[in-house]
Amino acid sequence: MAPRERHVLRWIAIVGALLVVVIAGWVLPVVYEMRYDPAERTTGGSSEPAPAPALPPNSPSVVPPDPPSAESPGDQLGNHPVPTAEQDRIYLDQTQAQAAHPGLAVEGRDGYLFLGDAFMSNFAQAMGRRFYSPDEIASTVGAVTSTDQWLRDRGIAAEFVVVPATWSVYADKMPEWTDGQRLPTILDQLVAADPTSFMDLRPELTAARATADTYSRLNSHWTPYGSIVGFSTMIDRLQADHPDLGSLPLPTVTGTTESDAFNEFAGITGAAGPNNWVVPRLASALPSYTVIAADGTRRMAAGDEFLDITQMPLQTENPAAGNDHRALILADSATSLMSPYLAAAFGSTMMVRHWADQPAQAPNLPALVESYRPDVVITLVSERNLNVVTPDTAMWQAAVAFDAGEGRPLGEWSTSGAATLDVSGPDLSEPVTATLSSLPPDAATVRLSVQADSPGTITVSSVTAVGPEQSSIRVAQGENVLFAGIPAAATEPVLTITRTDGTGTWTLTSLSVRGR
Template structure:
């Protein structure tokens, strides 16, 4: 209270503002609004440019000097097409595609010499085969972030890691694509993924499969899966890779073979009216004995199988135990149907395996690697996936569990 008994007076309180100030009193608010608009515009432009950059085609070949040599033994570098018609002249390539629309009406596209290929209803397979469906910078980045996060987490736990992408039949036999595709075949998503992944433990099977195909079929004309012989060739590639990157360990076992045999035609496309075609399915004739493998299938049933025979993915999730395995190591394997041809070697090399579907075809139930590792305590984690799944890049917000 003041000495006069009235309330304390704050200087200027309750007094009207001068008339000259009234016309300027909204200026700070106007300035703030303008600055907010500018910030929003800058943010929008920046995001637009980032989105535009992410939507550009990813590189098809590694940048010079990108490979530090760590994984150089994990597959000799395969040749990349000299031209990229779906990048360099997409309009002309689309004209060729449209002119052959009649050839693209069915679920299966007929190639040369009796060969057939899935059309685009299966993960844009035929568009992938010719390079029409390529990966963007954003898609390649999503895969790389996904696998590098997993690689770092497993390395911190002292767990070995291997990524094994099985090429499509058209990647190994591009010469069997339809004649009308001549001139419009470019690189595939696998080329792009590998170009960005020299720092990841990826096994590149393409070179060795193409070399082996010169003498015996590693794919057949009427099946999208590689043959048992193709799986053997790939195991040789992986064993060489693993031995080079883990030189202190005992080399992986590669069984000797006496010959490559042709069995019968397994026509995956028969339901679409595609006739049988040679060469038939090829299998290695092993010169060594395989130990029996005990399999615990998804329904809990137990069965002992001939270790030299493939284990079908329909049994998954499944666990295997091999008493006479080459090592005491245990493997966690996330795989698809292309892994069938590799199961004989997994079962002989590892005392135990846990094999699960990765479901990279739709990401409806993505694998939680952290939970699986905690449950099964593996010495090595192998991710095996078919090339065609690469167009299904990990969605935003989906991770590995780490």
């Protein structure tokens, strides 16, 4: 195994080892009490259990969730089956009370280990015990579809790809005590709600097991072979959804090799190997490419070099791709093993960590789009990160509405140009007011540009007959392009922009208002 390959996932094991003491001491009990204590759930509503979601076509080897029993009533918020008291007891015993590695790992069949609930409620997600309420489903679907629409309005192709967890592709390797207890997962819920917006790689990754392991026993990420199966599936879907992109280069796999490598659980539980790490053999070597660091430093990289999230944000350039497409990749740790194929497929990429697991740290996508000008935006989210509901739904819906109001300008202001709005000042250390010449005739939307020294939040408030109405908007460190709605019930032509969280200097650089 080459040194650069050994580096790719080493940081995961280090972080896992450092977290063990903290997790075991206080995070795990809090996680369980808040999310899985039966006393914290309310059951009722329909007495009929929710049906298991239909399996994707042409996937005979996918192991579906176990059908809910009549003893698992549907949750009153979404008819998702709720585990019984006996199932709760078994789960608590097997993952914590009597577990070899409480909260950290769950031992499966044939030497497979699965991350425990201390890691993004991982095993509770595997069992369908952590699931989305209807509001969470609507929020996530709304955020993704509105983002896609905003990008589509700019001629930008977009795909939201969920990188499956091991338990989604190797459900048959979960422990025997889970048999008959698995319920639909969050990804099942999202695909059922909107099958076109969430790319589901599970059928192809499961079918590819007939050739070689797409996931290994002792690592929560897909193997390099699994990543190229996922990449090929993703590119096929991208080309089908966006034929104007033309043909994108795909590596040809001629075979695989297996080694004992990347035992992630050695640093978490002390698990001994071997770990079945499968690497594809390619018909021809991937072309070398240029890596551009955040400070502008350029270097050449071998075609098979992996790029991990500790190096991001970064850009790549590859004339050998045969196209000049610019791809913005919103990435997490699963992207590392796919990075050489992404660098080979597009003339240019920008890879940025999406921070789906910690949204307060997430970058501002509209600002990235305005600066990088991509042709394609691909979001690659590891399945366990679905534990955190996709944020910014209201902002993205306001962004789409702002575009729709292009022909109905109500005023604008910037620090560098003429203004038709009276704005009290750019410094957001104090509330800033923006006064329109008159009340909007109906609902309106506002676009703001903010330069921030730190992550945080702002509110955009208007006055109505029943009091202030405000939108809270997440702000990223650096450049931000933000959107908010103004209600039709506003009684004063004044907006107030207030920083509600964050440090350092924040500057409002532009503001535009449009009618709906």
